[in-house]
Amino acid sequence: MAREINFVQSRRKQLTKNQENDLKIFKISGAVFGVLVVVFVIALGINFYLQFRIKGIKDQEKRMETQILSNGLIEQSILVTTEKLKILAELFDQRYDKQAAIEYFSNIFGPEVLIKDINYAADEKILSLRIQATSIFILEQVFAQLSNPEVEKKFGIINKSELIRNDRGRYSMAITLSLGEEAAKTTTTKKK
Amino acid sequence: MTDSINLKLNQQNNIKYFYNTRRFLVWTGFLGLLSVGIILLSIVPQINSTTNLYNEMLKENKRLAQLRVKVAQLDDASNSTILVNSDKINSTLPSKKPLLELLSGLNAIGNKTQVSFNDISLTPGEISTKSAESATTKKKKESNVAAKKYEVLDLDVTVTGKIQNINQFLKEVELLAPFTNVTAMTLNEKTSSNQDLSFSETVFEAKLTITTYFFNRAITATIDSSLPELTAAQQSVINGIQNFTYTTVEAQSEIRGGGLENLFPNVDSLPNVENL
Numbered sequence: 001m002a003r004e005i006n007f008v009q010s011r012r013k014q015l016t017k018n019q020e021n022d023l024k025i026f027k028i029s030g031a032v033f034g035v036l037v038v039v040f041v042i043a044l045g046i047n048f049y050l051q052f053r054i055k056g057i058k059d060q061e062k063r064m065e066t067q068i069l070s071n072g073l074i075e076q077s078i079l080v081t082t083e084k085l086k087i088l089a090e091l092f093d094q095r096y097d098k099q100a101a102i103e104y105f106s107n108i109f110g111p112e113v114l115i116k117d118i119n120y121a122a123d124e125k126i127l128s129l130r131i132q133a134t135s136i137f138i139l140e141q142v143f144a145q146l147s148n149p150e151v152e153k154k155f156g157i158i159n160k161s162e163l164i165r166n167d168r169g170r171y172s173m174a175i176t177l178s179l180g181e182e183a184a185k186t187t188t189t190k191k192k
Numbered sequence: 193m194t195d196s197i198n199l200k201l202n203q204q205n206n207i208k209y210f211y212n213t214r215r216f217l218v219w220t221g222f223l224g225l226l227s228v229g230i231i232l233l234s235i236v237p238q239i240n241s242t243t244n245l246y247n248e249m250l251k252e253n254k255r256l257a258q259l260r261v262k263v264a265q266l267d268d269a270s271n272s273t274i275l276v277n278s279d280k281i282n283s284t285l286p287s288k289k290p291l292l293e294l295l296s297g298l299n300a301i302g303n304k305t306q307v308s309f310n311d312i313s314l315t316p317g318e319i320s321t322k323s324a325e326s327a328t329t330k331k332k333k334e335s336n337v338a339a340k341k342y343e344v345l346d347l348d349v350t351v352t353g354k355i356q357n358i359n360q361f362l363k364e365v366e367l368l369a370p371f372t373n374v375t376a377m378t379l380n381e382k383t384s385s386n387q388d389l390s391f392s393e394t395v396f397e398a399k400l401t402i403t404t405y406f407f408n409r410a411i412t413a414t415i416d417s418s419l420p421e422l423t424a425a426q427q428s429v430i431n432g433i434q435n436f437t438y439t440t441v442e443a444q445s446e447i448r449g450g451g452l453e454n455l456f457p458n459v460d461s462l463p464n465v466e467n468l
Contacts, residue, residue, distance in 0.1 A: 015213055022216035029223045036230050043238035050245035057252045064259035065415055071266040078269060078419055079411050081278045084285040085426040087341050088371060091405060092429055095366065095373055114355075118377040 094122050097179040101127050101155070105175075108145050112138045116172060125179045130162075132172040139171040146175070155179070258416045265419045273422055277430050283369045284433050287407045289345055290370040294404050296439040297368040298349065305361040307353035310397070314347045341409060346375075347402045352382055358398050365402060369436040376401035 068075070098120050106115060109131065117130035133139040145151065146158055159176040166172070211218055269275055286293070291314070302309055351361060358379070365372055378399045422430075 018214060019216065022214055022220065026216040026220045026223070029220045029227070033223045033227050033230075036227050036235065040230055040234050040238065043235060043242060047238060047242050047245060050242065050249055054245065054249050054252055057249065057256055061252065061256055061259055064256070064263055067263050068259065068266065068415055071269070074266055074269050074275070075413070075419065076411075077278055078272070078274055079413055080287070080407075081274050081281050082420040082422075082426070083409065083411055084281050084407050085274070085422075085429055087405075087407065088281070088285055088429045088433070089423075089425040090341075091371055091373075092432060098373075099366070114379065116379045118374070120373070120375050122373070122375070 094125070097125065098122075098127055101177070101179055102129070104154070105129060105131075108148075108151070109142055113142060117174075126176065127179055128174060128176045130172055130174050132170050134170055136171060139173070142173070255416055258418060262416065262418050269419070273427070273430060277433075280369070280433050280436070280438065281430070283438050284371050284436060285342070285405060285407050286370055289343075290404055290406055291345065292441045293370055293439055294345070294347065294368075294372065294402075296441050297370075297372075297437060298347075298365070298402075300437065300439055301361060301364040301368060302351065305353070305357050305364055307351040307357050307361045309349065309351055311350040312347065314345065341407075342405045343408045345404045345406065347404070349400045349402055350397060351400065352395060352397045354393065355396055358396055361398075362400075364437065365400075367436050369433065369438045370404045370406065372402055372404045374400055375403045 102115065102118065109115075112134050114132045115129055116132050117128070119128040120126075131142065133142055143160075146160065151158065155177045157177075160173055161176070162172075162174040164172050274281075283293075295312070298309075298312075351358065353361065362374055362377070365374055380397050380399075382395045382397045
């Protein structure tokens, strides 16, 4: 008798094995899909929560802005006054340099020397003085004072020009100097 | 034709057979496509949106904190040093040309230091209106004005007095509100050479250029910018202006006149225009 070959049985075995594998893969993919759905729902939830928080913050901001606008005049006054203070601080600094320099030269020259002309260019920080000495001896002292290293250290190079003698025997001379950091340091020390 | 029909029928049978035998695989493929779609079309955009919202929330939180600080500053502002001294600061650097205040102050100082005024002259400033200026000139002037923080008003004054009075006058001028500088000075002896006077008794004439300053800037600020704080230099300025001389100029609210002599006491009525 010929041996029987059961193709159907082997085929069915193969199909059952494939179906079991397919089922496994289907379960895994189902789980992955489920996780993705959960992630999407969580992301959506976080999104809604953040939008709600931002809305709350913006409502608070609106209330604060209303409060700030109601104090607009006070704010304007403070801003304008502070700006004016900044400008005044600059102007005071410029003026103290000039005042300190004039006071300094008045003191070192003494009462025999008269400061006759003053010209101050605030933008370039240049001070010009015309001094008048009552005699040649006083003028000599003035030259000695101006050549003093301490004066040079304070004001740098001092330009001397226009030496004139008038008919009463008085000598006048122009002094030009620039007011820089050294003059400012002197002023600060004096102010303290 | 029969062959093509048979082919189609065979294909349909194959699809049906495949679905019947491998249906889970088909569903797996479908789920896979759906998953990819969810990732690309839903999850990735949601994550981007969430990130943007989170950054926006951080930004808004920061702005809210700034606004809170500003509200607190404004609540305390009425006691702040700046506002308490604002009248003096505004008098020292006014927002308009302080001509009357300056003249009034110089008069007061002159009386105090016993110097007499011989001459006062000044540059009035811009005379033409803005519409009269050409466009280019106007633009140039506006850019210059924008760059400058303040405007100046120059006054040429000639005073006479003894040297100590003039010195005192110069010191007092620089303690006057509005903020004033003596930017130029020329001193001449006024006493005749015949008179034999000591230096302190000699009368001098001083020609001064006095510069006063006033504020002309426009200030802008955003609603969430915090109020400026007082620096040490500014506090020093406030201390410095406490000793300034402040003058008040009465605002004129009515026409002042009268006191003139009636030149036509016997005339009861004016003649008619037609009879003129």
